[in-house]
Amino acid sequence: MDFPHFDRTEGWDSPDLPRPIGSGLAVAAVGLLPLALGLADVIRPLTGLVFAGIFFAIGGVQWFLAHAELNRVRRRADLELLREPRPNLLSTSGQWRAHELTSDRHRLALARAVARTERDLSPALLPGASPLNRVAARPHTELFRRLSDRLSALDRPVTPQAVLQVEELLTSADSPLYARERASELPRSLLASLRALDGPPEWLAAEQPPANGHERGGGGQNASRPLAGKTIRVAAATLGVARTRLWRLAVPHRRSQS
Numbered sequence: 001m002d003f004p005h006f007d008r009t010e011g012w013d014s015p016d017l018p019r020p021i022g023s024g025l026a027v028a029a030v031g032l033l034p035l036a037l038g039l040a041d042v043i044r045p046l047t048g049l050v051f052a053g054i055f056f057a058i059g060g061v062q063w064f065l066a067h068a069e070l071n072r073v074r075r076r077a078d079l080e081l082l083r084e085p086r087p088n089l090l091s092t093s094g095q096w097r098a099h100e101l102t103s104d105r106h107r108l109a110l111a112r113a114v115a116r117t118e119r120d121l122s123p124a125l126l127p128g129a130s131p132l133n134r135v136a137a138r139p140h141t142e143l144f145r146r147l148s149d150r151l152s153a154l155d156r157p158v159t160p161q162a163v164l165q166v167e168e169l170l171t172s173a174d175s176p177l178y179a180r181e182r183a184s185e186l187p188r189s190l191l192a193s194l195r196a197l198d199g200p201p202e203w204l205a206a207e208q209p210p211a212n213g214h215e216r217g218g219g220g221q222n223a224s225r226p227l228a229g230k231t232i233r234v235a236a237a238t239l240g241v242a243r244t245r246l247w248r249l250a251v252p253h254r255r256s257q258s
Helices: 020-030 032-039 045-083 092-102 104-120 134-152 160-171 180-198 202-206 213-218 228-257
Strands: none
Touching: 020 032, 020 045, 032 045, 045 092, 045 160, 092 104, 092 160, 104 134, 104 160, 134 160, 134 180, 160 180
């Protein structure tokens, strides 16, 4: 399956993004000066400690603000990626986000998150504070394993839109993984994520989840209902056979009366 190619060197420049770690450390590093002066008795130790604490606190605030701004840039770029899958029509921030989502580091981190979710479904573990719907997700541990393995296969490309789909499944409060009223949608969501990452492999056709709970096990009201077109053709054929038999019965009866 061919995926859009995001080249790091041709026609793409890194945007001017907020840098939380750099911004925070730049301010916090200034606090080392009064701390060192206080330890060297150049100024009062308490004064040096107070000034160092002030700079460290400002550095923490600077990191928080830059991190929040970077998350806003990511969210805007995610919306752009969902609207426009063609790489050559993306903005600079959209191309940067596509590279970040499909990078080896991000894929491995997401694969580990999927693997942790699978481990959390083990009956041997006590329920924690996580809102994870373990009862609904436990029968689908194999799908979680395949999803983690696919993300970890770095030699096989993925699209940023597919990665966003997996992240939505793992992190959204409305995901079938957490929303108990949508628990029946979980197998379809897992299969849809696998299709988005790798197209429809052969084993997906054999593991299609039923459209509703009545079809599972074949005992529901609509379990064996044929397609509409097929029903019409079967009914027409049945009526044709009935008409032929009635005609054959009617002909001898008329002859006997004559």
